[in-house]
Amino acid sequence: MAEVESVQDPDSELERLRARVAALEDELVEVQARANAAVAAAQERAYWLERWHIDLNALMRKPGAKQFRALLRAVRAVGRQGRRIKRRLST
């Protein structure tokens, strides 16, 4: 129906296309705004790592990194358990 209308009325087809372009433009701006905000937030968070040239992804790819992480997890788990027991004992 719309196609028939556009053949019959070039002005309204032009208007429709303009509106579509405008909507796409708005969408592009919105997407770009969100992408910029995400990148800026990541840059904010990573400041100290970047300042010290630490690439955590590269670091965690190194041999022993998985084991180190597992060790950390284990230590944290022990800490959590300790705190839990302490809470139970104190209540």
Next chain:
Amino acid sequence: MTSVSVVVPVKDGARHLGELLDALRREGPDEILVVDSGSRDDSTAIARTGGARLLEIEPAQFGHGRTRNLAAESTTGELICFLTQDATPVPGWLAAYREAFTLDPRVGAAYGPHLPRADTSPMIARELSEFFASFAPDGSPVVQRAGDPSFLSNVNACYARACWEEIRFRDVGYAEDQAFGADLLARAWTKVYHPGAGVLHAHDYGPLEFMRRYFDEYRGLRETTGHVEPLRLRGVIGLVGADLRWMSEHGVAPRERARWTARSLAHHSGRRIAAPIGSRADRLPRTLRRGLSLEGRADGPAGARADAAAAAVGGAAGAGAAATEEALGVAVASAGADAVDDALGGGGVPRGTHVDPWGGRKEDYMEAALVRERGVTPLLDAVPGMADHERLRIAMILPPFRRGSGGHNTLLQILTRLERRGHVCSVWVHDVMRMHQSEWNGVLRWNLREFFAPIAAPVYKGFDAWQGADVAIATGWQTVYPALLLDQCRARVYVVNDHEPDFYPASVERVLAEETYRQGLHSIAASPWLRDVLIERYGASADAFRLGVEHEVYRPRPVRRRQDTVIYYARQGTPRRAVPTALHALRTLHERRPDVRIVLFGDNTPLETAFPYEHLGVVSPTELSWLYSEATVGLCLSLTNFSLMPKEMLACGLPCVELAGVSAESIFGTDGPIELAPLDPGVLADALERLLDDPQLRARRSCEGIEFVASHTWEHATDEVEAGLRHALRLREATWSR
């Protein structure tokens, strides 16, 4: 049989030289040449008695590349082997090299492993063994072609004369062999790693000496390839573990193992600390640099920039070379590696050093050349009504920056306000002089926020992540050329803070800066004067904006205004500030009125003057506002576009003197709040004296000044810039529709 010459550069190498020459005699090359660069031990005597031909050069003439070129020119063999003074060939060394050159018709060079000596520490022995084993896992010789590792080490290497003549060693402070390896592969030669061509070689130092050596090596690497070693301590335990495993496999006694474990920890930790410091040696005081250097070197090699240009080893390759060199402890045959002005050759027509194109590193202003070659990247088609979109995608391209840069402050004050108005902004730093080479994006962003204004936009160094924009804003003249090459732009705009060609004498910079105004970018100039210059002199389309004042900072402070103080912005390093003339004016004023207190600020180095003054150095904006509120008269001169400073003085109620006949009239008028005087010391002194003498005139100027600049806000400046951006989009729309 192919003839072979062996070259050994020497300086104080008596310890291993006799053993080396004995081994060479056993191998039987056709010629042995020892090049001595000022030994104080018995090296020369050992060389003479060891059957070598001796070539003696001045220590200052030594250069790793140039001395080897000289030596190669002095020999005749079809193959030229290079050894360092502490590298002793193992039996079969020469036969292995001869075999290497039969493995492929285009073999240009060959190299062999560096084997640990009996007393080499386990850390170094392990690294050497593992490193060379990686080249030939099955123990057979390997032909390496383009795409393979470019590693080559002049500790132990052999070159086909034809290949050396074509390529020659570069005259670089370090890593001439690495550069040769890269060049060789790039020119379709091949190289061979032959496990049989081994030498006994290893450097062993104490932990502290190792740290100082790594400091030197990474400093050299930064100077030649630009590689910056990151600070990372975390791999140390893994390396110590590897050393322990190696000692266990090689049957090192448990007590020895414990001793070496402690050394291993110190060694690897020391490397991780010394390498990043060496990479950043330029930031250290000269005395500290010399103290940390094992070579006692305070300065980088003269012409380090030229060296960097010549070193075609790219960043990644450079990092690889660093890892290799540190693993090998490659010998530095002489400490006299500092660059020397005169080339070797000893008379006749001087020969230049071959310099290849820059591999992986770009020359300054490359974008300008690209614009000339390829033309400007076309803009996107215009979208009807794009100038009136509520939110624009704005990409601002900045030149390198430092704390206190007025131009950057202007740009980022405006950008933050554009952001607050809903525009989607991003910042792109065009690091043309590699000032920010070692700074990652997050650090650049943090610095921009810290130094200038709290932008919310992401910051990118370079344009790898370029994503298009409604308006790409060039800011300094250097940023115009990359902006012209960017795609997916609806319009390009040029925010012009000053007439930058005036910053340069006759030079490429001046010409390129002038060209930027003729590139068809719509300009938004930081004063009506500047706008008129762009229109009249260059035929550019241009709008103008008025610089804003931070009224929260620059306001009259509650302090009694003195009656005797002249405060002058004496920035000696900025020629457009006309400092010599201003100092003459102040001297004249002092001669006329010795009781006047003169205060100079803006430069950390005190100036030599013919009159007494108080030196304040670089002062923060808040401190400045107090100074302006206390002083009697301000002096601030600009031979190009006026700066913010006179406005900030006026905002604090301080009458001030500026140059007449340049740009100030376009903002302040001829009889406005500012006292204008021509570039004449006597007349400038008259103007200062007039204001000092006449309290009524001062009061009038002060009131007029505060009133005048009240409307000069960053919000207003942003209004004008935003209007300029939309104007550019309209112009684009109009051009496109035609």
